[in-house]
Amino acid sequence: xxxxxxxxxxxxxxxxxxxxxxxxxxxxxxxxxxxxxxxxxxxxxxxxxxxxxxxxxxxxxxxxxxxxxxxxxxxxxxxxxxxxxxxxxxxxxxxxxxxxxxxxxxxxxxxxxxxxxxxxxxxxxxxxxxxxxxxxxxxxxxxxxxxxxxxxxxxxxxxxxxxxxxxxxxxxxxxxxxxxxxxxxxxxxxxxxxxxxxxxxxxxxxxxxxxxxxxxxxxxxxxxxxxxxxxxxxxxxxxxxxxxxxxxxxxxxxxxxxxxxxxxxxxxxxxxxxxxxxxxxxxxxxxxxxxxxxxxxxxxxxxxxxxxxxxxxxxxxxxxxxxxxxxxxxxxxxxxxxxxxxxxxxxxxxxxxxxxxxxxxxxxxxxxxxxxxxxxxxxxxxxxxxxx
Numbered sequence: 001x002x003x004x005x006x007x008x009x010x011x012x013x014x015x016x017x018x019x020x021x022x023x024x025x026x027x028x029x030x031x032x033x034x035x036x037x038x039x040x041x042x043x044x045x046x047x048x049x050x051x052x053x054x055x056x057x058x059x060x061x062x063x064x065x066x067x068x069x070x071x072x073x074x075x076x077x078x079x080x081x082x083x084x085x086x087x088x089x090x091x092x093x094x095x096x097x098x099x100x101x102x103x104x105x106x107x108x109x110x111x112x113x114x115x116x117x118x119x120x121x122x123x124x125x126x127x128x129x130x131x132x133x134x135x136x137x138x139x140x141x142x143x144x145x146x147x148x149x150x151x152x153x154x155x156x157x158x159x160x161x162x163x164x165x166x167x168x169x170x171x172x173x174x175x176x177x178x179x180x181x182x183x184x185x186x187x188x189x190x191x192x193x194x195x196x197x198x199x200x201x202x203x204x205x206x207x208x209x210x211x212x213x214x215x216x217x218x219x220x221x222x223x224x225x226x227x228x229x230x231x232x233x234x235x236x237x238x239x240x241x242x243x244x245x246x247x248x249x250x251x252x253x254x255x256x257x258x259x260x261x262x263x264x265x266x267x268x269x270x271x272x273x274x275x276x277x278x279x280x281x282x283x284x285x286x287x288x289x290x291x292x293x294x295x296x297x298x299x300x301x302x303x304x305x306x307x308x309x310x311x312x313x314x315x316x317x318x319x320x321x322x323x324x325x326x327x328x329x330x331x332x333x334x335x336x337x338x339x340x341x342x343x344x345x346x347x348x349x350x351x352x353x354x355x356x357x358x359x360x361x362x363x364x365x366x367x368x369x370x371x372x373x374x375x376x377x378x379x380x381x382x383x384x385x386x387x388x
Contacts, residue, residue: 001167001192001199001325002078002290042107049149051119051142054127058116058146059083061103062155070160070387071112071150074099075143075176077167077190078292080126083115085166085356088124095236096356096370098166098189105376111383114150116142135297136172143176151182160184160387164379167324167355168192168292171299178308185313185386187379190322190355193303193329193336196293197281203237204277207323209269211238211364220266221245223253235354235366237323244280303329306336314345315382317375319353323366348378 042064049056063069076099080088085099103113119134119142120127143163151158162185165173170191177183192199211234215225223246230242245267246255259267259276267273285294292298302309314337318330327349334347350372354360358369 001190001196001203002293047149049116049145051145052138053129054119056117056119056142057083057122058114059103060150060153060155061107061113061115063107063110063112065110068155068157069110069112070162070383071114071156072102072106072162072164072187072383073143073146073150074102074113074115075139075163075165075169075173076115076118077169080121080130081118082121082123083117085115088117088121088126095368096358098356098358098371101371102164102376102379105380106383109380109384111387112150112156114146116146118142134292135295136292136299137297139168139172140175140299143172144180147176147180147183158182162187162383162386164189166190171302174302174305174309175299177312178305183312185315185383186309187315187317187382188302188330188333189317189357189375190325191316191318191330191333192301192325193331193333194326195301195304196290196298197285199301199325199329200281200285200290200293201274201278202326203241203324204274206326207235207237207363207366208241208277209273212242212269212273216269219270220268220272222266223248223255226255226267227253234364235323235360236368237366238364301329303333303336306333306342307340309337310340310342312342313386314342315379316345316347317357317378318347318349319355319357319360319366320349320351321353321360321362321366322355323360323363324355324368346382348375350375 042062045060047058047060049058076085082088084097086095086097099115103115106113119138120130147161150156150161161183163173163177163183164187166189170188173186177186212221212229215221215229226242226245227248245259261272261276284290316330316334318327320327330347337345350357353372354366356368357371357375360366
């Protein structure tokens with residue numbers, strides 16, 4: 001689930017990429033890999049895949065096994081995410097390269113992994129259409145196309161296809177798995193198991209307000225306190241959301257009147273912050289940063305659509321210190337799957353772990369760093385058990 005980042009989805013600073021989308025070229029590239037890297041654990045094959053009006057780069061990680069391999073198709077999270085699971089708008093190195101690590105770990109256990117750049121993301125370039133035209137329905141269709149491509153590859157066992165969705169990608173993967181019986185299992189990492197608005201508003205209450213209390217004077221913050229908080233050691237959600245409280249690059253810096261409701265140059269953490277935050281979220285869902293989750297093409301949270309997953313094996317992995325999505329999202333989905341009669345679902349939670357299932361000391365200090373070894377090992381065991 002998104003917070004607010006400086007990417008084309010939310011600001012006008014857009015780097016335009018030139019996209020060549022000739023289908024005849026793409027088909028040729030699909031038939032013969034445009035690049036290949038070899039290693040002791042098999043091959044990494046760079047491909048391209050047509051997603052309607054956009055050609056995405058992707059990587060097929062193949063294990064060193066004889067015969068077709070089971071495959072995990074990886075669906076990334078919010079923002080302009082690249083195939084590694086990193087934020088392309090800030091150079092592709094800010095989000096722990098979770099998808100790359102998952103893909104590599106699967107190869108060592110006999111699984112292929114297919115990961116791809118998100119629609120309109122081309123390396124560290126982001127097409128301006130990302131902000132204006134992308135929809136969740138389009139993201140779901142991209143995942144379906146990736147599955148179809150995997151099934152058509154002779155190196156892949158078409159009977160053993162698994163979907164892995166992270167954060168926003170968990171909602172996309174769940175929607176796809178519900179309608180594609182060829183998907184043999186679903187892994188939901190940092191799952192959006194609460195309504196989008198609820199989760200986005202909760203970030204302010206769970207993360208931003210407690211973090212700001214460290215810097216507050218008499219229960220409120222002004223420009224100086226917010227600046228100190230921005231220079232502090234807060235996690236990704238804390239830092240990103242603090243940036244919308246005002247213009248701290250101007251001279252003089254000023255608080256936003258949307259948060260300083262009484263105009264006194266301070267934001268009261270109890271009487272102003274959460275009221276203003278809820279209005280901010282509603283405004284952004286209506287056509288701003290969060291329009292993807294508020295428009296007519298938005299996908300529901302996974303708990304809302306749990307009935308459609310009653311026949312799909314599901315693994316839920318969630319960090320207890322996830323600053324983006326509350327652990328309640330995972331437990332709520334787990335209860336819903338039980339209620340809907342899903343007889344094969346597993347919830348695994350991880351203490352001192354954040355949104356990426358990497359180390360996070362608390363909700364306010366979730367860096368979204370590299371995924372830890374225990375979640376990777378648990379994922380491997382679940383996949384092996386379900387691939388038999």
